[in-house]
Amino acid sequence: MTNRTRIAAAAVLVFASAGSIYGETITGRVVNQSGKSMHGVMVSAFDKGHRKIVSVFTQADGSYVIDGLRAVKHNLRARLMGQQDEWQDNVKAGSSDIRFRMKPATGDDLQDQRPASSGFSMLKFDNLRDKLNFKMMCSYCHQVGTVGFRSPEKPVDWETMLRRMDGFGGL
Incomplete structure (x- = not known):
């Protein structure tokens, strides 16, 4: 052998x-x-x-x-x-x-199963350039469509978030 x-x-x-x-x-x-x-x-x-x-x-x-x-x-x-x-x-x-x-x-259990990208197709844009810009500048970091993004925010919360994003160079 x-x-x-x-x-x-x-x-x-x-x-x-x-x-x-x-x-x-x-x-x-x-x-x-x-x-x-x-x-x-x-x-x-x-x-x-x-x-x-x-x-x-x-x-x-x-x-x-x-x-x-x-x-x-x-x-x-x-x-x-x-x-x-x-x-x-x-x-x-x-x-x-x-x-x-x-x-x-049903209800919240069903909504929680939605993928984060499911809300993106529901957004309406005036032109393709704005849509692609939003996709690149926002949805690559933020999970648009998750419960947090589907929940109403107060104006003070939006101001805080926008100020923070501006500081990160996202605006």
Whole structure:
């Protein structure tokens, strides 16, 4: 046996044994309130011991398979924009048929899911140059559309903010 063959055989053994260390799976299905399968839901397994998160997306039939997990308990979360997060805690690796029933998010819970950029498209500008200038000078730093920007401010607060931005060279 040549050195090359020995090294190749050793490498195969190392990789084969490493695969069995993190070879556990968790499987299940995600449905909506009426029991209909939900496609595209992100299901995440949280491994607190290693501070690691593994995420997958559900298939058209609502099924998911999270593989490559350590043989420990995980907290699972199902998440989709427009829906409330659903949790299953202390799920053993190797478990199957872990089901989530999603419920629509409403009110503040729904508003909090909006990405910061969602408000930018609602702003009206007289010309493209002003729009691009605002985008470059303001929205690269400020998360236009977040709750803070959607909340009314008092004139004194605006004066303070504008003075501060002017000091930073943003005006």
